[in-house]
Amino acid sequence: MPDKTPENDPREIWRSQSTEPMETKLGSHRLRQRARDLRSKSRRELLNSIVFAVLIAAASVYGSIWTDYPVARALFAVTAAWVLIGQFFLHRTKRQASPPEEAGLRTSLDSCRRELERHIRFDRGAFLWLQGPLFLAFGTLVGMLVFAVGGKGLLMKMAAPWLALLVVWALCMVVFRRSQEREFRRAIEELDQIERER
Amino acid sequence: MTGERSQDALYADAASEHGAAIARVARGYEMDSEKRRDLNQEIHFQLWRSFASFDARCSLRTWVYRVAHHVAASHVLRESRKLSTLLSLEELEKLPDTDPTDIEADTDRRRNLDRLERLIQQLKPLDRQVIISYLEDMDAASIAETTGLSPASVAMRIHRVKNILARRFHGGR
Numbered sequence: 289m290p291d292k293t294p295e296n297d298p299r300e301i302w303r304s305q306s307t308e309p310m311e312t313k314l315g316s317h318r319l320r321q322r323a324r325d326l327r328s329k330s331r332r333e334l335l336n337s338i339v340f341a342v343l344i345a346a347a348s349v350y351g352s353i354w355t356d357y358p359v360a361r362a363l364f365a366v367t368a369a370w371v372l373i374g375q376f377f378l379h380r381t382k383r384q385a386s387p388p389e390e391a392g393l394r395t396s397l398d399s400c401r402r403e404l405e406r407h408i409r410f411d412r413g414a415f416l417w418l419q420g421p422l423f424l425a426f427g428t429l430v431g432m433l434v435f436a437v438g439g440k441g442l443l444m445k446m447a448a449p450w451l452a453l454l455v456v457w458a459l460c461m462v463v464f465r466r467s468q469e470r471e472f473r474r475a476i477e478e479l480d481q482i483e484r485e486r
Numbered sequence: 487m488t489g490e491r492s493q494d495a496l497y498a499d500a501a502s503e504h505g506a507a508i509a510r511v512a513r514g515y516e517m518d519s520e521k522r523r524d525l526n527q528e529i530h531f532q533l534w535r536s537f538a539s540f541d542a543r544c545s546l547r548t549w550v551y552r553v554a555h556h557v558a559a560s561h562v563l564r565e566s567r568k569l570s571t572l573l574s575l576e577e578l579e580k581l582p583d584t585d586p587t588d589i590e591a592d593t594d595r596r597r598n599l600d601r602l603e604r605l606i607q608q609l610k611p612l613d614r615q616v617i618i619s620y621l622e623d624m625d626a627a628s629i630a631e632t633t634g635l636s637p638a639s640v641a642m643r644i645h646r647v648k649n650i651l652a653r654r655f656h657g658g659r
Contacts (some may be wrong), residue, residue: 298651301598302621305510312505314530316494322531391556392536392549395634396615399556407563475569479612485639 334379340418341371348425355432363428367421374417381406381413401479404472415465423458430454496537496546501530504550507622508533511551514606514618515558521565529557544631551619551632559611572610575617575646598655605654616643 314322345368352364391399430451501508512526536553544552563569573581606617612633619629630640 296598296655298598298602298655299621299623301595301602301655302510303623304595305513305599307506307509312509313498313501314527314534319497319531319534322527323535326531391532391553392540393543394552394556396552396555396559396612396632397634399552400559400611403556403560403563471569475610478574478610482612482635482639485636 337378337418338375341375344368344371344421344425348421351425351429357432357435360428360432363424367425367428370424371417371421374413374421378413378417381409397479397483401476404476404479408469408472411465411468415461419461426454493534493537493540496540497530497534500533500537500546500550504547505530508550508554510622511554511558511618513603514614515562516565517603517607525558525561528561529554532557548628548632551615551624555611555615555618555632559615562611569610573608573613574610575613575643575650578605578608578613579646579650601654605650613643616640617647620644620647 348364348368348371352361352368355361355364394402430447433447508529509526512522512529516522516525533550533553536549540546540549602621606614609617612635615633616629616635619632624632626637626640626644629635629644630637633640635643
C-alpha cells in the first residue's frame with residue numbers, strides 16, 4: 289500500500305528540513321573579508337605559478353650554459369622561453385573565468401556548457417604551458433645523460449628505473465588528461481543535444 | 487557608495503527571502519557536512535558579488551537560483567570531475583531502487599531526507615537542478631526560465647521526477 293503521509297512526501301521532506309540561521313546569510317564584514325581572501329589567494333596563485341616558471345626557466349638557462357651539446361642547449365633555451373611565455377597564456381585563461389554576475393544573466397544550460405569549456409581550456413593550458421616545458425626539460429636532461437654515458441655504465445643502470453618511471457608518469461598524465469577532456473566533451477555534446485531538442 | 491549599499495541591500499533581500507532555499511541547494515550538491523558549509527558560504531559570497539551588476543532583467547528569484555546552481559555545479563565539476571558516474575533522470579528512472587532503507591516501515595524524516603539527498607546526488611547537474619526546483623515547488627515556467635530548457639523538456643523531466651519519487655517514496659507509481 290503506497291504510503292502518502294507527509295513524512296513520506298518528498299517535497300514536504302525537502303522543504304521542511306531545518307537550516308541553521310548562520311547558513312542562510314553572511315554578514316557584511318564576512319563577505320568583505322572573503323573578497324579580500326579571494327584577492328590574496330589569486331595573488332598567491334599567480335606568484336606561485338610565476339616562481340615555478342622562473343625556477344624551470346633558470347634551471348634550463350643553467351643547463352644551456354653548462355652543456356656542450358648544441359641540440360641540448362637549443363632545447364633548454366626553448367624550454368625557458370616556452371615556460372615564461374606560457375605564463376601569459378595561462379593567466380589569460382584564468383582571467384577569462386566567468387564572473388558570478390554572468391551566471392545570473394545566463395541560463396543554467398549555458399552556464400554549465402561554459403564551465404565545461406573553461407575546464408577544458410584550463411586543463412589544456414596547464415598541460416601545454418606548464419607540464420609541457422617540464423617534460424621537455426627532463427627529456428633533454430635524460431637525453432644528455434644517456435648520450436654522455438653512451439647508454440652504458442653504472443650511472444645508466446642506476447638511472448634507468450627512474451627514467452622509466454618518469455616516462456610512465458608522463459604517459460599517464462597524457463592518458464588521464466585526454467580521458468578527462470573526452471568526458472567533458474561528452475557532457476558538452478549532451479547539453480548541445482538538449483538545446484537542439486528545444 | 488550607493489552601488490555598494492545597493493549590492494548589500496540586494497544581497498540582504500535575497501538572503502532573507504531565499505537563504506533557506508540556498509542552504510537546501512547546497513545539500514543537493516554536497517553530502518559532506520564540512521564541504522557543504524563551505525559550498526553554502528561560497529554561494530552566498532558569489533551571490534553578493536553578482537549583485538554588483540544586477541540589472542533586474544530577470545526576477546530576483548531566477549537570478550538567485552541561476553547563481554546558486556552555477557556555483558554548486560562548478561563545485562561538483564571541481565570536486566569529483568567524474569561526470570560519467572552521474573546519471574540523467576532518464577537513466578535513473580530505469581534503474582531499480584537499490585537503497586537499502588525500507589520506505590514502507592520508515593517514517594523517520596531524517597532518514598528519508600538522507601535518502602532523498604542520495605538520490606539527488608546521483609544526477610547530472612542540469613537534472614539535479616530540475617529535481618531540486620521541483621522539490622522547491624517552482625512551476626514549470628520558472629524552471630524553464632532558470633535552466634534554459636524548453637517548457638516541453640521541463641515537463642518531460644518533471645514527469646520523470648514524479649515517477650522516480652513515487653516509486654521510491656510511495657512504494658509505487
